[in-house]
Amino acid sequence: MSDHPSSELQGVFGRPFTEQVAFFRRKLRNLVPTRQWDDIEREAHDDAFMVAGAAKADLLTDLGAAVDKAIAEGRGLEEFRRDFRDIVKRNGWTGWTGEGSVKGEAWRVGVIYRTNAMTSYAAGRLAQLRQSKFKFWIYRHGGSREPRVLHLSWDGLILEPDHVFWITHYPPSAWGCSCYVVGAHTLVAAELKGGIKGKTLPPDWNTIDPKTGAPIGIGKGWHYAPGASVSDAVQAMAAKVGNWDYGIAKTFLGGLPVDRQDALSAAYRALPSTADDLRRLTVSLFEGRRARSAPKVIRSVGMVPAEQQSQIETLIGKPLRRSDFRFTSDFVLHELDNHTVLAIERSRAQRPVTPEDMALIPRLLSDPDEIVKKGTSRAGETTVAYRKRFGAELWEAIVVVNRRQDNLTLKSFYIAD
Numbered sequence: 532m533s534d535h536p537s538s539e540l541q542g543v544f545g546r547p548f549t550e551q552v553a554f555f556r557r558k559l560r561n562l563v564p565t566r567q568w569d570d571i572e573r574e575a576h577d578d579a580f581m582v583a584g585a586a587k588a589d590l591l592t593d594l595g596a597a598v599d600k601a602i603a604e605g606r607g608l609e610e611f612r613r614d615f616r617d618i619v620k621r622n623g624w625t626g627w628t629g630e631g632s633v634k635g636e637a638w639r640v641g642v643i644y645r646t647n648a649m650t651s652y653a654a655g656r657l658a659q660l661r662q663s664k665f666k667f668w669i670y671r672h673g674g675s676r677e678p679r680v681l682h683l684s685w686d687g688l689i690l691e692p693d694h695v696f697w698i699t700h701y702p703p704s705a706w707g708c709s710c711y712v713v714g715a716h717t718l719v720a721a722e723l724k725g726g727i728k729g730k731t732l733p734p735d736w737n738t739i740d741p742k743t744g745a746p747i748g749i750g751k752g753w754h755y756a757p758g759a760s761v762s763d764a765v766q767a768m769a770a771k772v773g774n775w776d777y778g779i780a781k782t783f784l785g786g787l788p789v790d791r792q793d794a795l796s797a798a799y800r801a802l803p804s805t806a807d808d809l810r811r812l813t814v815s816l817f818e819g820r821r822a823r824s825a826p827k828v829i830r831s832v833g834m835v836p837a838e839q840q841s842q843i844e845t846l847i848g849k850p851l852r853r854s855d856f857r858f859t860s861d862f863v864l865h866e867l868d869n870h871t872v873l874a875i876e877r878s879r880a881q882r883p884v885t886p887e888d889m890a891l892i893p894r895l896l897s898d899p900d901e902i903v904k905k906g907t908s909r910a911g912e913t914t915v916a917y918r919k920r921f922g923a924e925l926w927e928a929i930v931v932v933n934r935r936q937d938n939l940t941l942k943s944f945y946i947a948d
Contacts, residue, residue, distance in 0.1 A: 549769040550655035552602060553768040554765045555580075557765065558578065559795065561579055563579040563580065566584060566586065567584065568583035577757065580598075582627060590622040592795060593802075595798070597615060598643065600805070601894075611643075611644050617803050644792065649708070649938075650703065650757040653756075658733060658766050663714055666716050666717070667692075667717075667721045668697065669714070669721050669725060670687070672685070672710050673708065679708070682710050690713075703753065704753050708753075784855070789853075789911070790837075793922060794833065795833070801897070809844070810889065812830070813866075816863045827859065829858075831855045831858075835856060840853070840854065847932060856896050856930070856939050857939070862941040866884050866889065866943070870945050879947075881947050882924075882946050884946060892944065896928070900919045903916050910931075912932055914929050914930065914931050915930055915939075916930075924946050926945075928944045929942045929944070
């Protein structure tokens with residue numbers, strides 16, 4: 532990972548790193564309803580996810596899923612904005628700060644997106660710095676176009692990790708702050724990373740600003756080091772998980788209580804950006820822009836709801852461990868080869884499958900009208916069908932119940948007139 536966080540994080544910071552994602556996903560274990568932004572203060576944020584004014588569990592879950600997707604997959608602000616708008620509409624959320632104007636919405640979306648991105652980056656970076664046992668930490672200014680004078684004055688400070696400065700001044704230190712910290716094992720290395728040898732703190736650096744209750748130059752409520760209270764837990768989670776193998780990581784979801792697994796999984800499947808992902812993959816294969824020989828794509832679309840899993844266990848007469856749904860490039864190619872030719876589909880009283888249809892499969896999986904036992908795959912595994920009527924059409928998705936790998940993998944999909 533680069534020491535320097537870009538201004539837009541490729542959206543957020545380009546490629547997210549394991550400790551960053553681990554820190555944020557720990558927060559999703561504790562969704563806290565609030566009325567205003569300072570209902571939770573300082574290090575309490577390390578163990579809780581909140582969005583000011585979001586008081587309902589379903590709304591918080593949807594927002595948490597959207598932010599997680601943005602951070603874990605390095606998504607851009609515009610994708611998050613579309614998810615945010617959809618969440619607001621679906622939940623009937625009103626009265627939120629910024630509501631009612633394009634400028635207000637843009638500000639609020641940016642605050643949620645960038646604040647969670649910056650604090651998760653800082654917390655993940657802090658876990659790395661501590662684990663690497665650097666002898667020196669260097670404060671670096673983020674390069675804002677309109678820099679805070681005091682933050683700019685701290686650029687290049689070389690201090691030992693246990694200096695009290697870091698307790699209150701480890702960045703970010705205010706809304707929109709993009710300052711960061713890098714580590715070095717020697718003074719020479721510290722200078723090579725932007726440190727300024729001999730630079731010292733002014734005598735009044737920790738003077739409290741009576742307007743904020745924080746040291747001068749630090750925003751109200753920002754006088755703490757994001758992630759400092761949970762660094763060991765973040766390191767342990769990162770070591771256990773390694774790299775997140777899927778965007779919607781089964782390893783992460785599987786560690787949550789079943790009701791939280793189901794709620795977050797449903798929230799992920801409902802996001803417009805999830806539909807967009809499946810649509811893009813389908814279009815790339817249908818139109819030949821992605822070669823058939825390209826590496827196989829396996830995308831988790833969340834855990835199978837507990838109620839559905841119990842129903843499937845009854846249908847197949849065998850127990851299942853907690854499983855997730857999988858949408859793969861092999862499935863898309865099967866559809867291209869078998870369910871896209873108009874004449875053939877008409878002869879079956881069906882219509883051709885389109886990328887738009889494929890994008891809606893998560894809705895079918897979350898809320899089928901019925902689940903029935905279908906047959907057996909070539910590998911001898913049981914298949915079940917998810918059926919749902921959309922208007923006059925009957926949609927059916929056939930999934931393979933893979934008991935050895937604990938997943939339900941999409942195999943075939945058709946739409947009957």
